Amino acid sequence: MQTGRHFLAIPGPTVIPDRVMRAMNVPMVNIYEGPLIETTHSLFPDLKALAGTTGEAIMYIANGHGAWEGTLANTIHSGDEVLVLESGRFAVGWGNMAAQMGAVVHTVLAPPRRGVDPGMVEARLREDTNHAIRAILVVQVDTATGVWNDIEAIRRAMDAVGHPALLMVDCIACFGCVPFNMDAWGVDVMVAACQKGLMTPPGLGFVFANDKAMTIRRERGCSSAYWDWLPRAEPDMYYKLFCGTAPVQHIYGLREALDMMAEEGKDAIFARHARIASAVRAAVAHWGQGGSIECNIVEEVARSNAVTTILTGDIDAQAVRRVCEDDLNVTLGLGIGMDADSTFRIGHMGHVNEPMILGTLGTIELALTKMGAPFTKGGVEAAVAALQV
Ligand SMILES: Cc1ncc(COP(=O)(O)O)c(C=O)c1O
Numbered sequence: 001m002q003t004g005r006h007f008l009a010i011p012g013p014t015v016i017p018d019r020v021m022r023a024m025n026v027p028m029v030n031i032y033e034g035p036l037i038e039t040t041h042s043l044f045p046d047l048k049a050l051a052g053t054t055g056e057a058i059m060y061i062a063n064g065h066g067a068w069e070g071t072l073a074n075t076i077h078s079g080d081e082v083l084v085l086e087s088g089r090f091a092v093g094w095g096n097m098a099a100q101m102g103a104v105v106h107t108v109l110a111p112p113r114r115g116v117d118p119g120m121v122e123a124r125l126r127e128d129t130n131h132a133i134r135a136i137l138v139v140q141v142d143t144a145t146g147v148w149n150d151i152e153a154i155r156r157a158m159d160a161v162g163h164p165a166l167l168m169v170d171c172i173a174c175f176g177c178v179p180f181n182m183d184a185w186g187v188d189v190m191v192a193a194c195q196k197g198l199m200t201p202p203g204l205g206f207v208f209a210n211d212k213a214m215t216i217r218r219e220r221g222c223s224s225a226y227w228d229w230l231p232r233a234e235p236d237m238y239y240k241l242f243c244g245t246a247p248v249q250h251i252y253g254l255r256e257a258l259d260m261m262a263e264e265g266k267d268a269i270f271a272r273h274a275r276i277a278s279a280v281r282a283a284v285a286h287w288g289q290g291g292s293i294e295c296n297i298v299e300e301v302a303r304s305n306a307v308t309t310i311l312t313g314d315i316d317a318q319a320v321r322r323v324c325e326d327d328l329n330v331t332l333g334l335g336i337g338m339d340a341d342s343t344f345r346i347g348h349m350g351h352v353n354e355p356m357i358l359g360t361l362g363t364i365e366l367a368l369t370k371m372g373a374p375f376t377k378g379g380v381e382a383a384v385a386a387l388q389v
Pocket residue numbers: 011012063064065066090139141142143170171172173193202
């Protein structure tokens with residue numbers, strides 16, 4: 001018999017706060033007039049502030065893949081060239097989608113277990129003398145590898161060459177967890193979703209587009225009615241904002257989540273994510289002393305504050321996850337786009353605090369002990385020490 005709560009420590013969808021669940025537990029309302037419309041419009045300024053933009057914000061009833069397609073349908077046409085900066089499974093996925101939509105996809109591969117190298121981006125763009133590349137696709141935090149990419153440095157690399165491509169950034173894994181300043185960093189399009197840092201059940205995707213991207217949309221058109229930015233950005237009726245029926249419960253849930261975030265404050269949220277991530281890294285470093293457990297991302301600076309991908313070497317990562325989930329009430333993320341037998345992931349994004357992360361780390365330590373795995377005990381103490389600073 002199991003008592004207490006089962007804890008979900010996967011990197012999204014994340015734990016939904018009780019307040020958000022209660023806010024969503026409302027009967028259906030009139031979607032043509034009344035308070036729902038006001039509540040919907042109140043979301044946009046908050047989302048834009050979090051994205052650091054005065055550009056357009058588009059909201060889709062969609063997961064991250066939908067929002068990806070929403071960015072591509074408005075900016076890329078068949079035969080256009082795009083450059084994908086690959087640092088994990090998700091950049092690959094976005095690039096594959098662009099290819100399926102007819103784009104010619106080039107890639108710059110991040111060095112193994114590291115973030116995208118801006119020097120490599122600059123060198124590749126220098127080769128593109130006739131500026132055939134129309135857009136650069138990059139993921140700020142790749143949920144598969146656990147990497148954090150330095151978007152400002154990538155922008156500087158583009159500027160060093162004077163390359164006019166659109167800079168399009170996927171912040172799905174880290175929106176509301178780590179800083180992002182779209183306008184100040186010179187990002188043209190940003191894509192996000194509600195089910196990670198925004199602590200809302202999966203179902204809303206967001207695209208933020210600056211004037212340059214909106215102008216491209218206006219001049220070159222959009223092949224899709226559903227994903228088209230224009231009726232959503234400039235709706236003459238509420239119905240067009242969602243290209244149909246509004247996602248009523250999600251709107252109330254997201255409103256509550258954004259209120260919670262405003263109460264905590266953006267800087268405090270980012271600091272909490274940094275603190276909790278440092279605890280995870282401290283535990284992993286301790287477990288790995290003299291053994292095979294280690295963070296996938298080599299450089300400390302490129303490790304994300306939203307998710308940590310852990311390599312286990314000879315220790316069976318699938319067994320660690322099984323013991324944690326089946327016997328100990330914690331679900332960890334499985335390795336994706338990497339060897340699942342020697343990789344697991346801990347999500348530490350959104351509604352996460354010290355007891356939740358210490359509980360997760362303690363549970364992993366217990367699982368490793370029960371399995372008789374070779375590791376150095378005391379990771380939880382190391383995490384506690386990291387949390388004291
Ligand atoms: C960085 C990143 N991009 C894209 C996606 C795809 O989002 P979804 O699964 O909501 O379609 C994910 C999902 O985990 C993600 O982490």
